[in-house]
Every structure is written in C-alpha cells, then in structure tokens.
Amino acid sequence: MKVFLVDDEKGIVTGLKKLIGRYIPECEVVGEAYNGLEGARLIQDREPDIVITDIRMPHADGLEMIAMLKDAGCPAEFILLSGYADFDYARKGMQLGVRYYMNKPVEEEELRDCVCKVMNGIREDRDKLQEVDELKQEVRSRILESTLRDIIDAGGDNSVYVGEWLRMAGIPEEHTRFVCALLEFDGGSGTLAENRMNPVFRHVDRALNRFRGVYRFRYAGSQLAIVVAHGEDIESGEIARSLNRLKEAVFRELQLSMTAGIGMVKDKAVEISSSFEEARHALSYKVIQGARTVISYPEIRSLTGERRNVPEELIDKLEAALNNMDEEKCISLIGEIFCWMEAEFIASPAELQLLCLNIVLSSVRKMSFQQLQQNDFLGRHILSLEGISRFRTLERLEQWMVEVIQGIIAFNLEHNISKKKDIIAEVKKYVAEHYNESISLAELAARYFINPYYLSQLFKQKTGDTYLNFLAQVRINKAKELLEKTNLKVYEISQTVGYSDTQHFSRLFEKLTGCKPSEYRRNSNV
CATH class of the missing domain: 3.40.50.2300 (Response regulator)
Structure with missing residues (x-):
C-alpha cells in the first residue's frame, strides 16, 4: 500500500x-x-x-x-x-x-x-465496497435481462413501451440497427450451470466486441439470447462470422457444442422481437442443418421458398385437432398429409425431413420452450437431432410424427392443460390478482405453457389490446385509487403497484391519464 x-x-x-x-x-x-x-x-x-x-x-x-x-x-x-x-x-x-x-x-x-x-x-x-458493487451490478444485470425479455417477447404492437424500456436499460435507439441471435448448447439445461455462465458470457463479449452494444442473457434452459445494437453498417453476414468464431472458441476452450440461429437486421427498435422470433425459427432448423452450425433466417427463408409446402388447410386442421387433444383426428390428418407427400412424388430424404419439421413446428407454435423441454420425450424428438434426422423414408417419418403428436397430447393431459381452458381469461384474472409483482410476458407464458410470442398475438386478437397496455392500465387504475384514498407518497404508490422506477411510473401515469400523479391527487380532492 x-x-x-x-x-x-x-x-x-x-x-x-x-x-x-x-x-x-x-x-x-x-x-x-x-x-x-x-x-x-x-x-x-x-x-x-x-x-x-x-x-x-x-x-x-x-x-x-x-x-x-x-x-x-x-x-x-x-x-x-x-x-x-x-x-x-x-x-x-x-x-x-x-x-x-x-x-x-x-x-x-x-x-x-x-x-x-x-x-x-x-x-x-x-471488500465491502466490492460486495456492494457486485450486488449493484447483479441488480443492473437482472433489470437489463428482465427488460430485454419483455422487449423480445412483446411483439411489434408495443412501440411506446419498447422505447421506454430501451431508455431504462441505457440502450441507444437513434441511429441504431438491431439484430437478435439465439444460442443453444448441447447437453440439456444442466449444460449452462451458473458457474459456466460467466466464461460463456466472456467468450460472447470477445467474439462480438466489434459491435457497439451486445446484450446477452440466459433465455431458457441451455439457450442464451443475444441482442446486438450497432450503427447503420451492421450486417447479418458479419454477425454470422462472429458467431462462427464464438462456436469454435467455446468448443475449443470450454468443450461446449453450440448451435446458433440469427434473425434479420432491423432498422427499428420495435422490430427487435421480430428479429428474435426469426432467430428462434432459424435455430429450429438445426435438425436439418445439423448441430454446431450457425443458421441465419434469410438462409432458411430461401431454403423453404424453393420447396413445396404442405397445404395450409391441412396444417390448420392438425393444429386445431391438437388443441382439442383429439388423438384419433390428429393421426388421421397426419395420414392425409403423408398421402399428399406421396402424391407429390417427394422422395428426397432432406426434403421429406424439412417438410416434417415444418409440420411439427407449425403444430406446436403455440407451445412454450419450457413445455417442450420439460417433457423428456418431446425434448428428444423435437429439440434434438435424435429424431427426424435419422428417418429417411415416408413410413418411418410418419410413425415419428405420430409419436411426437401423441407425446404432446400426453404432456398436456399430464399437466391438466385442458382443451376448454380460456388462457386469456386466466391471464387477465392472474394479472388482476398479482399486478404488484413482476409478471413479464415470458413468465406468464411459462406459467400457462404457451409460447410468449404467440401469447402476445393471442392476447391482442382476443382483447383488441396488447398485454402490456392491459397490465399498465390495471396498475394505473390501482394507482389512481391509492392517490384518491390514501396519503401514500408517489414513490410508495409506484412500488405498491409494481413499478420500482418512480420516474418511469410517473411518465406512464401521465401518458395514460393526461396528468402527473401529484396533479391527479390534487384534482381528485377538489
């Protein structure tokens, strides 16, 4: 010293x-x-x-x-x-x-x-200062992770919130382009134990250090989500090359096998969720492209555009039968789909596998990643290469698909996911009872075993409003009640209704009511 x-x-x-x-x-x-x-x-x-x-x-x-x-x-x-x-x-x-x-x-x-x-x-x-700094850093990381989860799961109908979230997270919006990636590590959810996260994060930061802002966090199980924010010169090809270097580095130094899906580069922050959904879709094609690959959405889009697709009418019927857990109808429709394939003279194993993958992905698009991963059978047959890639004939593929659909129905029955359940009504009831808690779209999706992106779309379809607008309105209505009937300070009311950031609460209150919380209280007491 x-x-x-x-x-x-x-x-x-x-x-x-x-x-x-x-x-x-x-x-x-x-x-x-x-x-x-x-x-x-x-x-x-x-x-x-x-x-x-x-x-x-x-x-x-x-x-x-x-x-x-x-x-x-x-x-x-x-x-x-x-x-x-x-x-x-x-x-x-x-x-x-x-x-x-x-x-x-x-x-x-x-x-x-x-x-x-x-x-x-x-x-x-x-040592005490370091502990405090580490705690602050952890809190900041948790807030950032929660914010990014909300952004990637919210959908494009929440432009007001996306801008506010980006400001809260300190992520620039102007003169910035965005692109998302989803990384998956072989070996299941235990692969990325907490003690292995930081080494992986360091490799991610090193591989993408050319870009202005790189935000990464565990998304689900063995998956990591990445949001890249950079200037106008960002290119998807450059992201792919960086992730290929990352893939080699984590395999060489951490003995981890990694597959990556990359969405398209977006010009607007409200399109971040769209880029992430594209990355998730691209990653699902690892059953065709193979593990330890980096798959970009434009590559998949051009791949599917060159091939024949199963009629959408059959896919819709299969999805409806699956929702109703009608196993007999599902098996019958799978038979119709394979009759169509045979009539189309589709004989290439790769094309058969791709068509089957599209059918399964379309049928389970409402399901959450957690729902797929929690069931051991589904994890083996949908989320790994052990299923579709080894079946190269129509008969074997049809049998595989029937087993997958039966596995989904069995899982739904086991977890009491009733075909009569009104998910949106249950979501609204849960929000009304737990509005003061952290209830992100991702957390709700996991609770009801549904894909968060699909939940966002379904909520808008059923109610005419976005989930985030609904949650904000519930909280602000409760805040108005507290302002009228109690002497609680504004910051206390903010925390009571679920907002830890008082400034964010005040801005949102003014946006939805036309006046600041203090003004509302004065007016209500007149």
Whole structure:
C-alpha cells in the first residue's frame, strides 16, 4: 500500500521512512511534505492509501490539511502523530473521522501495529465496497435481462413501451440497427450451470466486441439470447462470422457444442422481437442443418421458398385437432398429409425431413420452450437431432410424427392443460390478482405453457389490446385509487403497484391519464 508522510521535522520523516522500509515491506512511501499546504497538494497528486501526519505544522496544521483533503474527496486513511499534550487536537481529529493515532516519539513496534491495523481496515472496507458493487451490478444485470425479455417477447404492437424500456436499460435507439441471435448448447439445461455462465458470457463479449452494444442473457434452459445494437453498417453476414468464431472458441476452450440461429437486421427498435422470433425459427432448423452450425433466417427463408409446402388447410386442421387433444383426428390428418407427400412424388430424404419439421413446428407454435423441454420425450424428438434426422423414408417419418403428436397430447393431459381452458381469461384474472409483482410476458407464458410470442398475438386478437397496455392500465387504475384514498407518497404508490422506477411510473401515469400523479391527487380532492 502507498504511504505519504507529513511532518515539519525532516528527521522524523527520514526516521519513519527507514522504519517503514525495514519493518513494513507491504508499504511503499510515495511522497513526503513538511507543512499542511504542501501536503494537501501533493497527497491529491500521489493518491496514497495511508497518510501519516503530524498535528502541529506551519502554514496549515495536520487537522486543517485533513479537512481540506476530506472536502476534496480524498479517500486516504490518516494516522495522527500526537504528543500527550495534544488531546484537544486528537478530539478534533475524531470529528474529522480520524481513527488512528501514534505518540511521539514513534517506536517501531507501535508503528508496525498501527499501520497493519490501518491496512486491515482498508482491505475490509474495500471488500465491502466490492460486495456492494457486485450486488449493484447483479441488480443492473437482472433489470437489463428482465427488460430485454419483455422487449423480445412483446411483439411489434408495443412501440411506446419498447422505447421506454430501451431508455431504462441505457440502450441507444437513434441511429441504431438491431439484430437478435439465439444460442443453444448441447447437453440439456444442466449444460449452462451458473458457474459456466460467466466464461460463456466472456467468450460472447470477445467474439462480438466489434459491435457497439451486445446484450446477452440466459433465455431458457441451455439457450442464451443475444441482442446486438450497432450503427447503420451492421450486417447479418458479419454477425454470422462472429458467431462462427464464438462456436469454435467455446468448443475449443470450454468443450461446449453450440448451435446458433440469427434473425434479420432491423432498422427499428420495435422490430427487435421480430428479429428474435426469426432467430428462434432459424435455430429450429438445426435438425436439418445439423448441430454446431450457425443458421441465419434469410438462409432458411430461401431454403423453404424453393420447396413445396404442405397445404395450409391441412396444417390448420392438425393444429386445431391438437388443441382439442383429439388423438384419433390428429393421426388421421397426419395420414392425409403423408398421402399428399406421396402424391407429390417427394422422395428426397432432406426434403421429406424439412417438410416434417415444418409440420411439427407449425403444430406446436403455440407451445412454450419450457413445455417442450420439460417433457423428456418431446425434448428428444423435437429439440434434438435424435429424431427426424435419422428417418429417411415416408413410413418411418410418419410413425415419428405420430409419436411426437401423441407425446404432446400426453404432456398436456399430464399437466391438466385442458382443451376448454380460456388462457386469456386466466391471464387477465392472474394479472388482476398479482399486478404488484413482476409478471413479464415470458413468465406468464411459462406459467400457462404457451409460447410468449404467440401469447402476445393471442392476447391482442382476443382483447383488441396488447398485454402490456392491459397490465399498465390495471396498475394505473390501482394507482389512481391509492392517490384518491390514501396519503401514500408517489414513490410508495409506484412500488405498491409494481413499478420500482418512480420516474418511469410517473411518465406512464401521465401518458395514460393526461396528468402527473401529484396533479391527479390534487384534482381528485377538489
């Protein structure tokens, strides 16, 4: 640690330097001064950890020097050299926060004990500060993760909220383009244990350090979501090359196999959710492209555009039968679909596999990732390469698809996901009861085993409004009631209705009511 010495007697300064050099090797004397004014100037320049200073000195005594340094924000710890007659000075030193004293003449043992005590105190304080900083960083990371989850799951009908969220997260919106990626690591949800997350994050940051803003977080199970925000020169090809380098690095250094899906580059922040949905769709094609690949959405779009597609009418019927958990009807429709394939003379194994994948993905598009992953059978047959890629004939593929549909129905029955359930009514009831809690779209989707993107679309279709508008209106209505009937302060009401950021609450309140919370309270009391 760095030590600075201040005393108007040069002999004392020289003696202290020798004692410190001989008995306290952990310390380095970085400067010395012979009066308080000179000491104040040099200490601010040298930034020592510990200052040993006499009290009685010309120009400015030790206490005046300490007061000047404290006013300037100096974080050093001070040791006062005092005689038995300097009790009044020592008392003033205590008022300045000085905790350590030594009597003149200074003995080597007293010096060593006092300086070691100061060093231990400094280390303890620094450890506490580091803990606080780490806690703040964790809180910021949680807020950012929650914000990004809301953005990628909200859909394009929430432009007002997306802009507000980006401001809260400190993500620039103007002159910025956005692109999303979804990474999946082989080995199931246990692959990315907490102790492995930080090394993976460091590799992500290193691979994408060319871009202005890179925001990454665990999305679900063994999946990581990435949102890249950059200037107008961002290109999807450059993202793909960066993720290919990342894929090789995590395999080489962490022994992790990674597959990635990349959405399209978007010019507007409200399209972030669209880019993420494209990335998720691209990732699902790993059953065709293979594991340890980087798959971009434009690549998939061109791939599917060149091939024949199963009639949408059959897909819709299969989806409806699956929703009603009508196993017999599902099997019958799968038979019709494969009759169509045979009539179309589709014989290429790759094309058969791709068509089957499209059918399954279309049929389960309402399901959440958690719903697919929680069921061991579905995880093996939809989320891994063990299923579709090894079946190369119509008969085997048809059998595989029947097993997948039966597995989905069995899962729904096991978890009491009734075909009669009105998901939107249940969501609205849950929000009305839990409006003061953190209830993001992703959390609701997981609760009701439904794809968050689909839930967003279904909510808008059923109610004519977005989920986020509905949640905000429920909270603001409760806030209005509290403003009218209680004396709670605005920040207390903000927290009571579920908003930890009072400024965000006030802006939203004004947006939805036309006046600030304080104005609303005054008007309601007139």
